[in-house]
Amino acid sequence: MQDLQIAMLGPSGVGKTTLLTAMYEQFEKNIGLTNLQLTPDEDSSAILQDRLVELKSLLDMFEARGRVGVQGTEAIAGPESLRSFRFGLGKKGEKPSLQLNFRDYPGGYHQATATPEEKSFVKDVLKQSVAVLIAIDAPALMEENGKYHEKVNRPQQMKDLFNAAYQDLDSPRLIIFAPVKCEKYLKDEKTASELLERVRRGYANLIEHFSSEKLSPWIVSVITPVQTVGSVIMTRIEPDATGAPHFYFRKTRHDAEYSPKDSEQPLRYLLRFLLKLHLDQRNWGFFNFVRDWLGFDMHLKKAVDEFARGCKTTNGFAILKGDKWLNI
Amino acid sequence: MTIYVQSRGKSQEHDYRWLEVRKESQSPVIPPLLKDLKVEELIESQRPSLILARSDRYLLLLVTALESREERTDFMGRRVRNSVAWVAEDKPETEQLFRAIAAQALRGGLAERIDQAISIGSEYGFEVNLEQLQTLVDHLEIDTKSENSGSFKFGKNVSHLRSELASELSKFSLPQGLGTYQILVVVTTLKSQEALQKLRVWRGLSNRIESETWVEVFDSTSGEAESRRQKKTLFFGILAAIVVIAIGWIVWGSTLNPTPQNSQPESRTSSQPTSDTSLSKASATLQNSSDYPSIK
Numbered sequence: 001m002q003d004l005q006i007a008m009l010g011p012s013g014v015g016k017t018t019l020l021t022a023m024y025e026q027f028e029k030n031i032g033l034t035n036l037q038l039t040p041d042e043d044s045s046a047i048l049q050d051r052l053v054e055l056k057s058l059l060d061m062f063e064a065r066g067r068v069g070v071q072g073t074e075a076i077a078g079p080e081s082l083r084s085f086r087f088g089l090g091k092k093g094e095k096p097s098l099q100l101n102f103r104d105y106p107g108g109y110h111q112a113t114a115t116p117e118e119k120s121f122v123k124d125v126l127k128q129s130v131a132v133l134i135a136i137d138a139p140a141l142m143e144e145n146g147k148y149h150e151k152v153n154r155p156q157q158m159k160d161l162f163n164a165a166y167q168d169l170d171s172p173r174l175i176i177f178a179p180v181k182c183e184k185y186l187k188d189e190k191t192a193s194e195l196l197e198r199v200r201r202g203y204a205n206l207i208e209h210f211s212s213e214k215l216s217p218w219i220v221s222v223i224t225p226v227q228t229v230g231s232v233i234m235t236r237i238e239p240d241a242t243g244a245p246h247f248y249f250r251k252t253r254h255d256a257e258y259s260p261k262d263s264e265q266p267l268r269y270l271l272r273f274l275l276k277l278h279l280d281q282r283n284w285g286f287f288n289f290v291r292d293w294l295g296f297d298m299h300l301k302k303a304v305d306e307f308a309r310g311c312k313t314t315n316g317f318a319i320l321k322g323d324k325w326l327n328i
Numbered sequence: 329m330t331i332y333v334q335s336r337g338k339s340q341e342h343d344y345r346w347l348e349v350r351k352e353s354q355s356p357v358i359p360p361l362l363k364d365l366k367v368e369e370l371i372e373s374q375r376p377s378l379i380l381a382r383s384d385r386y387l388l389l390l391v392t393a394l395e396s397r398e399e400r401t402d403f404m405g406r407r408v409r410n411s412v413a414w415v416a417e418d419k420p421e422t423e424q425l426f427r428a429i430a431a432q433a434l435r436g437g438l439a440e441r442i443d444q445a446i447s448i449g450s451e452y453g454f455e456v457n458l459e460q461l462q463t464l465v466d467h468l469e470i471d472t473k474s475e476n477s478g479s480f481k482f483g484k485n486v487s488h489l490r491s492e493l494a495s496e497l498s499k500f501s502l503p504q505g506l507g508t509y510q511i512l513v514v515v516t517t518l519k520s521q522e523a524l525q526k527l528r529v530w531r532g533l534s535n536r537i538e539s540e541t542w543v544e545v546f547d548s549t550s551g552e553a554e555s556r557r558q559k560k561t562l563f564f565g566i567l568a569a570i571v572v573i574a575i576g577w578i579v580w581g582s583t584l585n586p587t588p589q590n591s592q593p594e595s596r597t598s599s600q601p602t603s604d605t606s607l608s609k610a611s612a613t614l615q616n617s618s619d620y621p622s623i624k
Contacts, residue, residue, distance in 0.1 A: 013404040046518050046536060047372050071406055072336065074344035076373035076392065077362035108343020115356070152340075199469075242339065244403050290501050 002289045010135035012107025015180040018159040021259035024048040035303035037092045044085040056258045079121035088249040126165035131174040138182035148245045159206040160186035185235040220322035224265040231256035272308035279295040332359045336454015361388045361412045370582035371516040380513035388413045389426045394439040427497040434494035480545040485533040
C-alpha cells in the first residue's frame with residue numbers, strides 16, 4: 001500500500017489537533033455516503049477517539065470556562081516519536097489501496113527556542129508532504145481588525161518555513177488555508193467574504209511567495225474554513241497581563257452539542273487533487289504512484305470522483321491559485 | 329540517579345519540553361532511554377500512563393500526564409500536564425525505590441507532590457525544585473523484597489487493578505533472569521492485550537483490555553513454561569534414542585542369526601510391527617508432546 005503524507009501546520013494553540021479531530025469525526029459521516037471507506041489504524045483511532053471525547057466533554061462544561069480546545073501536543077521522546085495519524089483509503093469492503101498519514105506536532109517547534117532537530121523535523125515534514133493544512137485561528141485574524149493575527153498565527157514564520165522547505169520543488173503541492181473556530185464568520189455571505197479577504201491579506205506574503213517564478217507552476221492553494229466545534233461563537237477577547245489575547249466563546253444554544261461543519265472539505269480537495277494528478281498521467285517525483293493508483297479499478301475511480309466533486313467554492317471557500325490542478 | 333521532568337510554561341513560546349534536573353543546573357535533555365525503548369509505541373503520553381522498564385544496565389520509570397494544580401494553565405487556558413522519568417543503574421536498591429514510586433503513582437499519590445516541586449518561570453517557562461523531588465523519593469516506604477512468579481498478567485486500566493498492581497510492586501521484586509524481559513510494567517490507554525503480549529510486557533493494564541480481572545498468561549518461551557518444555561523435549565529425546573538403539577539392536581541381531589528359508593514372512597509381519605512403524609509412532613508422540621496450551 002502506498003503512503004501519502006499530509007502536514008498539519010500552525011503555531012502552538014491555533015487548533016491543529018482540534019482540526020484533525022474534527023476531520024476524523026466527519027470523515028466517516030461524509031465519505032460513508034460514497035463507495036469509499038476511510039479506516040484509521042488502531043492507535044490513531046484510539047487517540048483521536050480520546051480527543052473527541054475530550055472535545056465533547058469540554059463543550060459540556062463550556063459555559064463555565066468559555067474556552068475550547070484539546071490538550072497541547074507533546075513529543076515524549078523528541079520529534080522521531082511523533083506519531084502519524086494513519087487512515088487507509090479504498091473501496092468499501094476491500095483492503096485500502098492508499099494510506100493517508102496526517103502529521104501533527106507541537107507548535108513550539110516553530111519557536112526560536114526549538115532545537116535544531118525540532119526545526120529540521122518541521123522542514124522535512126513540509127518537504128515530504130503532498131498537502132499542507134495551515135490551521136488559522138480565525139478570531140485572531142478577524143477580531144479588532146486583525147490585531148492579534150501576527151501574535152497568534154505568525155504568518156511570517158509560516159512563510160519562512162515554506163521558503164526553507166520548498167526549494168527546487170519538482171512536483172505539485174496542495175496548500176490548504178483552514179481558518180478554524182470560524183463559526184461566527186460564516187453566518188452570512190458578507191462575513192464569509194470578509195473572512196476570505198482577511199486570509200488573503202493576512203497571508204499576503206506567503207501567497208505572493210507561492211506566486212514566485214520557481215514555485216508558481218507547482219502550487220495549488222485553497223481556502224477551506226472549518227467550523228471545528230459547530231455550536232459555539234466567539235463573544236469577547238480578554239488580553240492577559242502579557243498582552244496575549246484570550247478568546248471566549250458561548251454556545252449557540254444551552255443544549256448545543258459538538259457538531260463540526262465542513263471538516264471533510266480538506267479531504268475532498270486532497271482527493272480532487274490526487275485524481276487530477278492521476279488523470280494527468282505524468283511523472284510526479286516522489287508520489288509518482290498516483291498515476292497508477294486508480295488505473296486498475298474504475299469503481300474506485302468513480303467513487304473518488306464523486307466525493308471530490310463535493311468541494312465547496314463559495315460562501316467562504318475559494319481556490320486561490322493553481323485551479324488547473326483541480327479541474328477534473 | 330537522574331531525574332527528568334517534562335512540563336511547560338504559560339506562554340506560547342514555552343511549549344512542552346524535558347528538563348534534566350541536576351543540583352547545579354536544569355537543561356533541556358530528552359531522556360535517551362525513552363528513544364531506545366520507543367515508549368511512544370506503548371503509551372499515549374498525553375494520557376496518564378506508566379512504564380517501568382529495563383534496558384541494558386539501567387532501569388527506567390516513566391510516569392506521564394500527571395495533573396497540575398488548577399491555576400497552572402497554558403496561554404490557551406488548557407491545564408498543564410507534568411511527566412517524570414527516573415533513570416538509574418539497575419541495582420537491587422534502585423529497583424526497590426522504583427517499585428515504591430511506581431506503586432505510589434498507581435495509587436494516585438504522586439501528581440500533587442510532583443506538581444508542588446514545579447514552579448512557573450525561568451528560561452523554559454518552568455523550573456523544578458530537585459530537593460523536593462528527592463524528598464519525595466526519600467519518604468517512600470519500601471517493603472521487603474521477595475520472589476515473584478514469572479507469568480505475564482494483563483487487565484483493564486481500572487482503579488482496583490491499578491491498586492492490586494501497586495500492592496504487588498510493593499511486596500515482590502521484579503522478575504530476574506527470565507531472559508527477555510525489558511518492558512516490565514505498562515499502564516496505557518492505547519494498546520490491546522495482544523500488542524502488550526507481543527511486546528512481552530510483564531504486567532500490563534490498558535483501557536483497551538476488556539477484562540476487569542487479571543488475565544494470566546504463560547508464555548511458551550519464558551520461565552516455568554520454558555523449563556517444562558525443556559524437560560519434555562529431553563524426555564522424548566531420550567525415548568527416541570532408546571527406540572533407535574533398540575531397532576539397531578534388532579537389526580544387528582537378525583543379521584547375525586539369519587531367518588530360516590522356510591519361515592512365513594506374512595505371518596511375522598502381521599504379528600510384529602516393523603521398525604519403520606515403531607519409529608513413526610515415536611515420532612508422532614514427539615510431535616504431540618509440544619502441543620500444550622500457552623494461555624491459561
